[in-house]
Amino acid sequence: MFEIRLHGRGGQGVVTAAEMLSVAAFDEGKHAQAFPSFGSERMGAPVASYCRISDREIRLREPIMDPDALIIQDPTLLHSVDVFAGLKPDGYLLINSTRGLDDLGLAGLAARLPAHHAICVDASGIAQRHIGRPLPNAALLGAFAGLARVITLASVLKAIRARFAGKVGEANAAAAQDAFDILTTT
């Protein structure tokens, strides 16, 4: 079982991101379970969502406390919520930020993970270029496909297009492709 915890702020689509991840995994024949955190869902408030991916039926209903991967949509959360709680020693860390890990004060944390497991991507900037709005979801999912290799980019793109029709879907898919390319060529 591979467990992903996503942190964002209400309105950034952290729940939608987890749902699209689960759809991408389902498309690859896996079992997947996505669900929201059981906290207050106010615009701007810290929120979390979860996605489990497994080859077998998923029965577990507890929140993800020891994630294999963390996706942080909003770097300002680093100082208000214990977003790193329980991250496995061989886990992955993906942060939406224009700054680097050193700059964010995360060099020590990144050093404890395997090489190339922690990375910052300017998902909001990529989204701004492709979608015209700083909605980092699609770009983060594209980057995640390149980072952890749990799901393929093709499945992510399909899940994005299934969720958002027409031009919006294409723009989001382009953002995901761009983030994947940036991550896999650097």
Added chain:
Amino acid sequence: MLKQIEGSQGIAEAVALCRPQVVCAYPITPQTHIVEGVGVMVKTGALTNCEFINVESEFAAMSVAIGASAAGARAYTATASQGLLFMAEAVYNAAGLGLPIVMTVGNRAIGAPINIWNDHSDSMALKDAGWIQLYAETNQEAADLHILAFRIAEELSCPVMVCVDGFILTHAFERIDVPTQEQVDMFLPPFDPVQMLDVDNPYSIGAMVGPEAFTEVRYLGHQKQVDALEVIPRLTAEFQQVFGRAAGGLVRPYRVEGAETVIVALGSVNGTIKDVVDAERDAGNSIGCVTIGAFRPFPLMELGDLLAGAKRVICVEKSLAPGLGGMVASNVRMAMRGTATPVYTVIAGLGGRPITRASLTTVFRAAAIGGLDDVTFLDLNRDAIAGQIARASRHRHSGPIAENLLKALNPGLVRRVSQEGAKP
């Protein structure tokens, strides 16, 4: 067709496949996505011959369902929490009149304090309203139970409540095998009401009944529930034949053979419990679990048989009967009358508190060495309790309990709010 969809959407699609003729609802979290889903299908024409009625309250929702059902229409609604309590009078009426309405309850806590998250306080509050109560363990089952519910309801002319854990199931994306219309049509024939308001053949439904017959009406309502103990397993077996998978049933045992400790629970927490059972079995501990699929009628005999070999029974319950403990355990003790087997209550998951494998494992192991109280509150914050008790004993005017606890648990949050509040 296998789909990766939200639980609420799966329920909505299953309900639509049952060809309801009247759907009435008032939105309340976490039920809203279900009726929105049905509403979209009516609007787009995917669900035909169905009237979707927006009503002004839950009381109106159940009243419209009663009127529709009495007029011979297949009627459906959904609610949760305070919404269920607000329609309580009409919920009793639907059962008293013997109208086969199907209602989803997206299980949620009841205020005060206000809380939108999951527990079973709502459906437990109305467990004795005369409705059959089915509890879903997974989103596949949540969808399937609605198809079963219409069939059970119409065969017995008794309303059925399908209880689905709010957020944990209603808002979870999982794979759901949505059946075909042909399958559902094969399993669920058109509604053939045993009573119907008809201008060409007028009679009244809901006459006043005095002491001369009220007990008999109630007895017959009870008898329907007793009959359901036979009907539910039969239709569950038929469901499996048509759809190729199990769903529903009165009770479902898991690894209870020779188990010294047996856990009993309703709803989605059984998934987590099964994972704990597997881990504990691997660790050499003798444990199993039983899912109660139908809480009303209560499967006394079936549970009694399954629990006969246990040395101890632990009921993990998502509702509290204040002043008593646990309603599930009280009912389970009835199933085990005549035995000396201890039946423990573990109150868990109130107001959406996560029920974790770690915490469950701790209490299950404590029970195995005789270290569990009759009633245990899982993960209870004893420091917070002690602080409030001390505060209340120091001051007569100690203030509201809920706010005091929030202040004690979130000092930073309250300080920020009070500072902002102090600004001119």
